[in-house]
Amino acid sequence: MQDLELYIRDLEPGQLVQWLSQHLDGLDLDDSGAGVAAFKGTGYFKHAKVRVSVYPQANGKRYTCVVLEGEELPWSQDLECARSAWRTLDNEVRCSPGGWKEGDSLEEDKWWRIDQRGEMLVVWS
Template structure:
């Protein structure tokens, strides 16, 4: 099973549904209330995937979006973040992919996609 994880700053209600509706074959997600945990499902190339939104990540301004399934529309967190950025035009962050459990978080660099472009930054 694959999983992709991105973080969306100041997520607007129904923004994730609007984005994913154009990427998936089918979507069942009620994200009208962006202040609570939301769980949903979707289908991509006939494979079911789970969608979870966790508000309040990293200083409360970010919502974690987690996609899990056998087939996903993107191969990496960065590809997923780029797609979300094109749709929502708000700051998106994701792991660069080389972090491993146990690595110090304070030194970790994340991809930040925003109006300034794509940059690797320390989260703070």
């Protein structure tokens, strides 16, 4: 099972479905609701089910966490997925550079940030 995790800044209702519909068949996800703590949906990639979990207001009020899980995904790593989201949404996207595990120090917690300035590893603050 693969999983990808992104944080998208200032995501507007409908944007997530617009982007994911370009990559997943049969997407069943309603991202129009406001004020919900979390919502889930499903889609298919290469006939394999993909679970989509969305957590609005993650890591502060301006970011939405999006988690994709499945045996087959349109992207092989978080950064590829983040690049795709950035190209379609034109919103800042952040993702882990990979390799973090429970117990690792958060002092130098670096994240990929993709925005109009380009791609950069940054400390999330």
